[in-house]
Amino acid sequence: MFCHRCGNQFPDGSQFCNRCGAKMRTAEERLRKPGIAVPPPRPARRYPIIESRPAPKPVEEEELDDDQYYEQQDERPRGRFSDRRDKQGEKVIFRINQAFYPAAVAYLTAIVCSILVAAIVAFLQGPYWIVLGFAVIFFIPAIIRHMQLVNTIYILTDTKIEIESGIFSKTSRNIPLRHVLDVFVSETFKERLIGIGDIVIDTAATEAKMKLDNINSPRMYADMILDQLHHWK
Numbered sequence: 001m002f003c004h005r006c007g008n009q010f011p012d013g014s015q016f017c018n019r020c021g022a023k024m025r026t027a028e029e030r031l032r033k034p035g036i037a038v039p040p041p042r043p044a045r046r047y048p049i050i051e052s053r054p055a056p057k058p059v060e061e062e063e064l065d066d067d068q069y070y071e072q073q074d075e076r077p078r079g080r081f082s083d084r085r086d087k088q089g090e091k092v093i094f095r096i097n098q099a100f101y102p103a104a105v106a107y108l109t110a111i112v113c114s115i116l117v118a119a120i121v122a123f124l125q126g127p128y129w130i131v132l133g134f135a136v137i138f139f140i141p142a143i144i145r146h147m148q149l150v151n152t153i154y155i156l157t158d159t160k161i162e163i164e165s166g167i168f169s170k171t172s173r174n175i176p177l178r179h180v181l182d183v184f185v186s187e188t189f190k191e192r193l194i195g196i197g198d199i200v201i202d203t204a205a206t207e208a209k210m211k212l213d214n215i216n217s218p219r220m221y222a223d224m225i226l227d228q229l230h231h232w233k
Contacts (some may be wrong), residue, residue: 090157093224097151098214099196106142112137154212158226161201161210175210179203183225185218186211199225 002009003017016023114135121131147167155162162174180203187197197218201210215221 090159093156094221094227095153095155098152099216100149101194101196102214103142103146103149106145110138110142158228177202177229180229183222185222
């Protein structure tokens with residue numbers, strides 16, 4: 001006889017296998033279940049159910065004025081297009097400063113003049129405080145010119161053109177778009193080479209023409225003003 005579990009041969013009449021200890025089947029059990037017994041299959045593994053997290057609620061944007069907005073962006077509005085609204089609730093099309101080119105020329109002139117003075121003082125073996133004094137004199141106009149450029153801002157909204165200027169005291173001049181008759185660009189040969197120019201605005205409100213001086217890519221901004229005039233009309 002052979003064990004139905006391990007296949008070991010053992011003497012007839014034995015009730016248990018002398019190798020694995022399995023109980024021997026009777027003749028009826030061997031006829032009904034021949035061969036080696038197969039253990040029942042394991043139940044299917046149940047994976048833990050992970051509950052889905054709720055979607056985060058959208059964060060409401062805090063309303064900021066223009067100064068707070070540009071402070072967070074860590075930059076002043078230079079050639080910046082925006083769909084924000086100003087304090088009067090008007091849509092701001094663009095808010096730009098003058099080009100840095102005039103201030104760069106003033107700084108370069110101050111540097112060259114300071115170098116010339118330093119060379120003359122060194123040749124004459126004079127005191128170096130003279131060089132520092134002349135350098136301060138040369139750089140003061142350049143710094144003032146730079147501050148004027150930074151504090152001159154041109155703003156176009158959906159209803160008006162506004163110019164803000166002034167270092168210590170601010171002045172604001174605005175012209176409604178309904179009073180604008182014509183817009184054109186004025187560029188010298190030198191300005192065309194470096195990509196700057198003036199935008200001249202002819203208005204019916206005043207005899208003098210309004211001018212946006214030293215603008216980078218002036219034709220692009222002039223086209224934006226004309227587009228707003230077409231929408232207004």
